[in-house]
Amino acid sequence: MTSTQSRLAALVIVAITIAAAAFAYMSWRKSQVDAFSATARASLANVDLVLDRALLTVRAVQGYYVANPDANEEGLVSFVEGMGPVSGLRALAFYRRVPDAERAGVDADLIRSGRSPIGIWNLSGEHERVPAARADYYYPATATYFFEGTASAYGFDIRSHPNRRFAVDMAIQTHLGTSTDVLTFATSGAEPIRGVVFYKPVVVAGDVIGIVSGSIDVDRLIATAEAASPDIHDVEIEIGPLELRGGAPVDTPNVTDDTKPFFVVDEQNHSGRVWRIEVSGTPGVLDYARGYGLMTLVLLAGLGAAAALIGYTTAARRGRELQSAETRLRRTLDGLVPLVFMTDPAGQVVGANRAALESVGNDETGITGQPIDKLPLWEDDAANRDALHVAIVRAAAGEERRLDVLSSETELGQSVYDVAVRPVAAENGEISHLVVSALDVSERVEAAETERLLMRELDHRMKNTLQVVQGVVRRTAHSHETVDSFENALLGRITTMARAHDLLARERWLGADLRTVVLQELQPFEQGHSITVTGSPIRINPKGALAFALAIHELGTNAIKYGALSVPEGRLAIDWSFDGDDDDRRLVFHWRETNGPKVLVPERRGFGSLLLERSITYDLDGKTDLEFAPEGVACRIEIPWERIRPMTASIHFRERLAEGAKS
Amino acid sequence: MNGGTTGPARVLILEDEFMIAMEFETIVQDAGFAVVGPAADVDTALALIEANPPDAGVLDVNLGHGKTSAPVADRLSALGVPYILCTGYQTDDLVQRYGENVPMLQKPVDTVRLVEFLRTIEPAGQ
Numbered sequence: 001m002t003s004t005q006s007r008l009a010a011l012v013i014v015a016i017t018i019a020a021a022a023f024a025y026m027s028w029r030k031s032q033v034d035a036f037s038a039t040a041r042a043s044l045a046n047v048d049l050v051l052d053r054a055l056l057t058v059r060a061v062q063g064y065y066v067a068n069p070d071a072n073e074e075g076l077v078s079f080v081e082g083m084g085p086v087s088g089l090r091a092l093a094f095y096r097r098v099p100d101a102e103r104a105g106v107d108a109d110l111i112r113s114g115r116s117p118i119g120i121w122n123l124s125g126e127h128e129r130v131p132a133a134r135a136d137y138y139y140p141a142t143a144t145y146f147f148e149g150t151a152s153a154y155g156f157d158i159r160s161h162p163n164r165r166f167a168v169d170m171a172i173q174t175h176l177g178t179s180t181d182v183l184t185f186a187t188s189g190a191e192p193i194r195g196v197v198f199y200k201p202v203v204v205a206g207d208v209i210g211i212v213s214g215s216i217d218v219d220r221l222i223a224t225a226e227a228a229s230p231d232i233h234d235v236e237i238e239i240g241p242l243e244l245r246g247g248a249p250v251d252t253p254n255v256t257d258d259t260k261p262f263f264v265v266d267e268q269n270h271s272g273r274v275w276r277i278e279v280s281g282t283p284g285v286l287d288y289a290r291g292y293g294l295m296t297l298v299l300l301a302g303l304g305a306a307a308a309l310i311g312y313t314t315a316a317r318r319g320r321e322l323q324s325a326e327t328r329l330r331r332t333l334d335g336l337v338p339l340v341f342m343t344d345p346a347g348q349v350v351g352a353n354r355a356a357l358e359s360v361g362n363d364e365t366g367i368t369g370q371p372i373d374k375l376p377l378w379e380d381d382a383a384n385r386d387a388l389h390v391a392i393v394r395a396a397a398g399e400e401r402r403l404d405v406l407s408s409e410t411e412l413g414q415s416v417y418d419v420a421v422r423p424v425a426a427e428n429g430e431i432s433h434l435v436v437s438a439l440d441v442s443e444r445v446e447a448a449e450t451e452r453l454l455m456r457e458l459d460h461r462m463k464n465t466l467q468v469v470q471g472v473v474r475r476t477a478h479s480h481e482t483v484d485s486f487e488n489a490l491l492g493r494i495t496t497m498a499r500a501h502d503l504l505a506r507e508r509w510l511g512a513d514l515r516t517v518v519l520q521e522l523q524p525f526e527q528g529h530s531i532t533v534t535g536s537p538i539r540i541n542p543k544g545a546l547a548f549a550l551a552i553h554e555l556g557t558n559a560i561k562y563g564a565l566s567v568p569e570g571r572l573a574i575d576w577s578f579d580g581d582d583d584d585r586r587l588v589f590h591w592r593e594t595n596g597p598k599v600l601v602p603e604r605r606g607f608g609s610l611l612l613e614r615s616i617t618y619d620l621d622g623k624t625d626l627e628f629a630p631e632g633v634a635c636r637i638e639i640p641w642e643r644i645r646p647m648t649a650s651i652h653f654r655e656r657l658a659e660g661a662k663s
Numbered sequence: 664m665n666g667g668t669t670g671p672a673r674v675l676i677l678e679d680e681f682m683i684a685m686e687f688e689t690i691v692q693d694a695g696f697a698v699v700g701p702a703a704d705v706d707t708a709l710a711l712i713e714a715n716p717p718d719a720g721v722l723d724v725n726l727g728h729g730k731t732s733a734p735v736a737d738r739l740s741a742l743g744v745p746y747i748l749c750t751g752y753q754t755d756d757l758v759q760r761y762g763e764n765v766p767m768l769q770k771p772v773d774t775v776r777l778v779e780f781l782r783t784i785e786p787a788g789q
Binding site for chain 1: 679680681682683684685686689701703727751769770771772
């Protein structure tokens, strides 16, 4: 899975989680709302029950008076108490209609019975009782029943109360039950009580003979509703204006408000007024905890899944990154020119780059686990391998080592490697691996060796040349009678040496080409003579070059004086070739003169022939056969190739290595 | 030392270059000594010493191919035979190697000094 895919998948999981959490929340919320709604309805049912019971009682009293228009207070009390306890009702009263003509008698009865000292009375603006004002009809309270409290209202003309007159008049006019607005009842207690008074007209034979009233304690009703559940915080009751056109009371269904989840409204019609009861609240703490707990669980599960997915893909990606980093490293190592081996601290190969693998014939399994100093890559020489082994041991102890190691010989020759052995520490500081890198520095070593050889050869030559000149002078002086011949011979020899040195200097004293030496020395003797030189170019060392130069000089001097080169038709043929097998290879050189004057064997061997015969033998371990045959001088020189082969830097290096190992 | 026979003292010459060897040979012979060799390499020189130990030695130090006449010098020291070293280089490690008491001549060799050294040799049998 790519990281984009995994990110997308994680997003989907997060989205699903959020959706699930939202669903869980909504479900929980809905269940909460439903639960609250049920609670609220139960509470409202309580209110209904109380109200219905109260209104039923009022209606019953109305019926009682319809049946017994002349019933006195004792009759009312025994009727009410006969119905059993009634909650919600605060008081009941009967207001009898008194025509103005009968007022005096009623007044007298009230005063005499002690119920009202002033007879029928009105409530003045200052809440004081005053004798009733003159009217056609009076409605004084003639019987009361208090469920709570003892406030007496005997003789009180109900129509004189400003807040109640409208409802009373409406009941008298329409013969229907009415009710007041919410009133504040005067009580003996400290707390004023809010309430509503219901009026029921007592109609006998089409005539209203009185009014039955029942007062309801609204605060108590609210308290009852609120006590239904701790989730209900507030109950409000609003009572609408009196509208009697609708006739019979009608209950409207409960209303809930979606914008207010924990808010239930019930509207009821009681005696011409709409009661609007609002129940509001909040779910309990435990309920909330349960809801949030559910939501948290869902969210955690989802986010956990997303995190796990991202974690997994990140880990996978990191794994791939590590892998690609390893691949990059591997490619880098494979691209390196030096050989790179990785070994354990014991020096056993655990890996190698391409260059290293190529150097061991691309045989990775063959080298894995092998001690690196035992690889066939290195020259099988104890000193060579030991040096590498020591470097491994030291590197395993934490030292960085660097050394030159000689490779084994291949068809491409032999190489010198600049080998670096470096310890690699693991995180705990212990050396876990060694990195062995080897760079082929043959060319560099060769250049350094060449310079060293040059310096040595030059020094040697310089000192020896003076010594040789000293000897040549002495010998030449011994064998020449005249100063002129001495001078010529001496100059000739010294010039020959100078020319050979010249040639060697051009070749950086590493050696010279035999053919070049031969042609150069023959030059003074050519002068139109037929000279044939047959022989492939062969590089020989400086000593050999000098010896051949002197030999050709001596032979040529003799030939031009007495031999083939002394006459125009004389011929000289020179050739060389190798003889013998590899172990015993020899260079065989021929000098043959023909068509010259008849050769006479010299009576006395001069310095020249002595030089020729003994120098080659002595210096180069060779053999010189000088033959003074009558048809022409012939000279055969045979030298072991080992003595005149040019030295190469690697041979020198090997010698130095051997010397170093000894010391 | 030389088998009881009387005659000139015998001087071993070790020198890898023919021309110089001949030069030494001439000097030694002209000074009245007999020449042993000349030898061009260590093996030849050692063989000559074992066959008939000389009375003195004239040794070239550098014999080419990185070889020196050290084994021959050691052998002569062991036999108590005096020798003189001829060298192209005068270096400190060479002096330490052979000891400061060993006479040394720089190339090109001063004939007079070589002859002076040879004169210090007691002729054999005397």
